[in-house]
Amino acid sequence: MSERPNEAGLRRDALLERLALFGLGSPALLLVLVAMVLPVGWLFWLSFLGDDGTFSLEHYQRMLAEPSYRRTFATTFQVSFLTTAICILLGYPLAYVLAQLPQRIANLCMIGVLLPFWTSLLVRTYAWLVLLQRQGLINQWGIELGLWSEPLTLVHNLNGTLIGMVHIMLPFLILPVYASMRAIDRDFIKAAANLGAGPVAAFWKVFLPLSLPGLFGGALIVFILCLGFYVTPAVLGGGRVIMVSNRIATDIELFFNWGAASALGVVLLALTLLLLWGASRIVRLDRVLGAGH
Amino acid sequence: MFDKSLPAVAAAAIVTFGLGNYASAQDLTVVSFGGAYQAGQSKALFQPAAAALGIKLKEETYTGIAELRLKVRAGANIWDIVTSGSGSAARAGAEGILEKLDYKVIDVSSFLPGLYQDYCVGGDVFSTVLAWNTKTFGDKGPQSWADFWDVKKFPGKRSYRNSVAGALEPALMADGVPPNKVYETLSAPGGIERAIKKIKELKPHVAVWWSSGAQHAQLMKDGEVDMITGWNGRFDVVAKDGGKVAYTFNQGLLDYDCYAIAKGAPNKDRAMKFLAEIVKPQYQAEFTKYITYGPTNKKAYELGTIAPDYAKRLPSHPDNAARQLVVDLDWYIKNEAKAAAAYQNMLTE
Numbered sequence: 001m002s003e004r005p006n007e008a009g010l011r012r013d014a015l016l017e018r019l020a021l022f023g024l025g026s027p028a029l030l031l032v033l034v035a036m037v038l039p040v041g042w043l044f045w046l047s048f049l050g051d052d053g054t055f056s057l058e059h060y061q062r063m064l065a066e067p068s069y070r071r072t073f074a075t076t077f078q079v080s081f082l083t084t085a086i087c088i089l090l091g092y093p094l095a096y097v098l099a100q101l102p103q104r105i106a107n108l109c110m111i112g113v114l115l116p117f118w119t120s121l122l123v124r125t126y127a128w129l130v131l132l133q134r135q136g137l138i139n140q141w142g143i144e145l146g147l148w149s150e151p152l153t154l155v156h157n158l159n160g161t162l163i164g165m166v167h168i169m170l171p172f173l174i175l176p177v178y179a180s181m182r183a184i185d186r187d188f189i190k191a192a193a194n195l196g197a198g199p200v201a202a203f204w205k206v207f208l209p210l211s212l213p214g215l216f217g218g219a220l221i222v223f224i225l226c227l228g229f230y231v232t233p234a235v236l237g238g239g240r241v242i243m244v245s246n247r248i249a250t251d252i253e254l255f256f257n258w259g260a261a262s263a264l265g266v267v268l269l270a271l272t273l274l275l276l277w278g279a280s281r282i283v284r285l286d287r288v289l290g291a292g293h
Numbered sequence: 294m295f296d297k298s299l300p301a302v303a304a305a306a307i308v309t310f311g312l313g314n315y316a317s318a319q320d321l322t323v324v325s326f327g328g329a330y331q332a333g334q335s336k337a338l339f340q341p342a343a344a345a346l347g348i349k350l351k352e353e354t355y356t357g358i359a360e361l362r363l364k365v366r367a368g369a370n371i372w373d374i375v376t377s378g379s380g381s382a383a384r385a386g387a388e389g390i391l392e393k394l395d396y397k398v399i400d401v402s403s404f405l406p407g408l409y410q411d412y413c414v415g416g417d418v419f420s421t422v423l424a425w426n427t428k429t430f431g432d433k434g435p436q437s438w439a440d441f442w443d444v445k446k447f448p449g450k451r452s453y454r455n456s457v458a459g460a461l462e463p464a465l466m467a468d469g470v471p472p473n474k475v476y477e478t479l480s481a482p483g484g485i486e487r488a489i490k491k492i493k494e495l496k497p498h499v500a501v502w503w504s505s506g507a508q509h510a511q512l513m514k515d516g517e518v519d520m521i522t523g524w525n526g527r528f529d530v531v532a533k534d535g536g537k538v539a540y541t542f543n544q545g546l547l548d549y550d551c552y553a554i555a556k557g558a559p560n561k562d563r564a565m566k567f568l569a570e571i572v573k574p575q576y577q578a579e580f581t582k583y584i585t586y587g588p589t590n591k592k593a594y595e596l597g598t599i600a601p602d603y604a605k606r607l608p609s610h611p612d613n614a615a616r617q618l619v620v621d622l623d624w625y626i627k628n629e630a631k632a633a634a635a636y637q638n639m640l641t642e
Contacts, residue, residue: 066634135515153500
């Protein structure tokens with residue numbers, strides 16, 4: 001049996017195409033390797049080195065022995081969870097309204113969502129400090145308008161941290177949710193109405209389930225980004241809201257090697273990956289992160 | 294005191310990494326914390342001393358000893374002299390990333406007691422003091438740590454440091470330990486726990502746990518709290534800007550910033566001579582004009598170049614020094630890690 005004459009040519013073309021694709025992808029792959037895999041690997045290695053430079057589990061043992069580390073992780077997950085929940089409550093309805101508007105008006109409104117997104121995180125965090133503190137604008141106005149008589153404690157606590165973090169994270173939720181809502185075929189809603197569903201039932205039975213992948217993806221992004229927050233809890237938390245990143249900074253100053261801080265980073269990374277794995281058991285992540293197709 | 298606020302750290306990082314640290318034919322490289330602090334050092338100490346010794350000087354900026362550690366351990370250090378907090382320098386010296394100083398070259402015979410150590414020589418004296426909001430308390434502010442803890446006599450929001458350095462001593466004094474027994478008590482079994490317990494008492498009244506000099510200055514400038522601990526020079530700057538703040542040196546914690554020579558410094562001998570120059574009284578007196586941190590060399594007060602009224606506001610002025618407790622670095626070298634763990638536990642509870 002002889003090969004069909006063009007088989008070799010086809011194989012060569014396929015190989016060349018694969019090489020070309022690899023060539024296109026390799027700068028990004030290289031960057032991920034150099035900027036992500038190597039430092040994380042180095043961190044991992046350092047976390048197992050003791051004070052004397054030999055292999056040791058002391059940094060992990062310390063984390064188990066001292067209750068403050070457990071509480072720091074608990075705070076981190078609590079703050080991230082609350083931020084994500086508030087973002088969903090605020091962001092989903094807004095995305096829904098935007099998705100119902102004509103495209104041109106929705107685009108204009110979207111600028112309103114994106115404008116803070118393009119402003120420096122540090123600037124926004126300090127702006128909240130100026131607004132929320134004891135002599136800040138909100139307390140001044142509230143007292144002058146007679147809404148309350150004593151200054152409210154709006155910042156240097158969990159409240160202030162949540163306000164700042166929700167403000168920063170909201171676009172990360174709205175954008176994927178909005179994209180998934182836009183992708184929903186309106187004819188489905190019409191079909192539901194045709195089959196006797198009222199607007200409320202059509203929303204719950206048809207629209208909401210179709211928008212869930214986008215919502216899940218947005219919430220996951222928000223939650224994971226929250227886990228690594230540093231500046232906002234440091235500035236707005238008043239030293240009460242100690243998240244893992246803040247603890248890493250403290251440990252670098254306190255201990256004379258990188259191991260203690262590295263171990264914290266490794267545990268946070270492991271917990272995050274565990275979370276992603278758990279999420280992947282519930283939904284298909286590639287679909288979710290590709291936002292609603 | 295150096296500025297650990299985020300923007301300053303970011304700026305310092307950009308300066309350090311952006312400009313690169315290539316070895317060059319400079320005769321001497323001096324590193325400090327940037328900002329108003331280094332500007333004062335440069336004008337009062339570094340540039341005049343370089344001119345006097347005929348040295349070609351290069352100044353750089355860094356964020357702290359951790360950066361030097363990376364350089365020394367990588368065998369890539371090109372710095373000669375670094376400015377550091379006294380405690381960090383003591384620990385860095387014990388760790389082996391600093392050169393021992395030669396006190397036959399550097400004359401510390403007229404230094405105030407306890408302001409130089411094997412690996413670093415004091416450059417300026419600052420104090421961790423008790424400050425208050427004059428809008429709340431007027432001139433009748435708290436005068437002791439017992440007052441700071443007395444929320445009946447002085448109702449109002451407190452702010453306290455979020456790390457252990459300089460945080461346990463006031464608590465013990467508030468608990469009735471005389472200043473000269475503070476470190477003895479802290480070293481004895483149960484001493485750290487006693488201080489932490491006292492801080493827990495105050496915890497419901499602590500509105501903010503501050504983390505940097507920039508932050509405690511901002512808190513007082515904006516009237517966010519009524520009473521606070523912090524570094525004296527910062528509060529003077531706030532008061533000068535119209536902030537409602539006053540402070541007392543009573544039971545303050547006297548501490549100092551210092552100069553050290555990096556292990557394997559390219560110009561070690563020249564660095565030693567340079568340090569000998571900048572600790573001379575005339576330089577020390579000049580530096581006080583830029584920030585209210587006092588000289589470590591007491592002869593600086595005898596030159597007459599510091600105005601008497603101004604001298605009385607400096608932490609190391611004999612009248613003020615007598616009312617304060619000198620921070621015991623040995624205690625910190627031995628106990629800081631342990632105490633910090635207990636402190637973090639208290640903060641997260």
